[in-house]
Amino acid sequence: MRRRLRRGMDVVEGRLRGCSLEAADPFVAEVVAHLIEAGGKRLRPLLTLLGAEFGPAERRAEVWDGVVTAAVVAELVHVASLHHDDVMDEAQTRHGVSSVNARWGNGVATFSGDWLLSKAAQLAAELGPAMVQLQARTSRRLVEGQMLELVGPSERQRRLDHYLAVISGKSAALIASSLCAGALQAGATPSETDSLAEYGEHLGVAFQIGDDLLDITAPSERLGKERGRDLAVGVESLPVLLALEDDRPQGAELRELLAAGPDATPEARSRTLALLCASPAVDQARVMRDDRLRRARRALTVLPDRPARHALASLCGFVASRTR
Structure with a gap:
């Protein structure tokens, strides 16, 4: 293989x-x-x-x-x-x-x-x-x-529900369809194709949560783009959404900084990134990512026991390891 x-x-x-x-x-x-x-x-x-x-x-x-x-x-x-x-x-x-x-x-x-x-x-x-x-x-x-x-x-929509709807379309859709396209061309059964689609949807959500975490925690050289790009353009990533609910004094400061939106100064964005990295929101986002990875692995259990199934399971470990 x-x-x-x-x-x-x-x-x-x-x-x-x-x-x-x-x-x-x-x-x-x-x-x-x-x-x-x-x-x-x-x-x-x-x-x-x-x-x-x-x-x-x-x-x-x-x-x-x-x-x-x-x-x-x-x-x-x-x-x-x-x-x-x-x-x-x-x-x-x-x-x-x-x-x-x-x-x-x-x-x-x-x-x-x-x-x-x-x-x-x-x-x-x-x-x-x-x-x-x-x-x-x-x-x-x-x-x-x-x-x-x-x-x-x-x-009437919760911000978290909106976030999940966005990444389902922007990230999970293509990952799921990539798997389905290969299965479709190769003649896999409909049930196998459906299982791959379910796996791909959960993996795609987990992958995007990982990207959200990297945008906050990884250096720009590793990202290949500017760190904190989401903050700079006013995109509410998952750690940001979770940090907005932090009731500690640091959470209040973070909410004030985030309220400035994309027009914030570089110094304010730097302080925002520091607060986000120290916030419980980072670990909370990892928990949500890991839950999606568990659901992805569960979708694989109905597939034939082939090397490709083990490779897809290993890919879940890769997604988790990107932002430990």
Whole structure:
């Protein structure tokens, strides 16, 4: 399985880098290749390949090309979402390089993200109607999650419920669909595909909570982007939401600092980060992350006992270890 995964990821990488060459204009090619060339975890295509491991072994050679194409689709959609997210967040860096919006402007970043989505749709169409429907549902959930984050919670909605709805769309949707795409292309059973989707939803929520924690606790060099970026643009991440409920004197100071919003001075943001790191909210967020990871592991128990199932279980440990 490891050899198949390595070989598959090598092919995926080559195809990703080749996608930009299909752009009709050299400038477009340069822009859409920018974040692809910068690299990244490539988690979504890896999950696609792992999802395919639950298809019949005798069909692996037959479905190989479709599985790899599905993995490319998953990463193209993810990179497109980064183009759009960085516009919304006014981010300056991504994966250790200048963000597309910082280098070429918001308009170029938005339309280059659209180009990547259109390329993903083209590849999905080559795989058949089921893959088109899956990719379309995923893109819709990504957009809905981004819109929910933009408009904020309704008057009757708890902030925590709104947060979970946002990350379900922005993070969990693509992780779950990446697994489903591989299973779908490889001929896994509907029950296996459903279990992978459930696992992916919980893993995706846990992964985003981990990102929220990293934004507060990790140095910028490790993140590949500015530390405290969520605070800088006024995004209420999970630790922030939990810290707002802290009734200690430090909690009162934190609420006052957070009330300043994205217009706060760098000094105020630095103090806010220090208070957040010392707040019980960090441990509370870890507890919520670990609960999601337990639910993800439980979803795996109905899958066949294969190396891919153990790899997915190990991935839960990786997500937990990122922000111990």
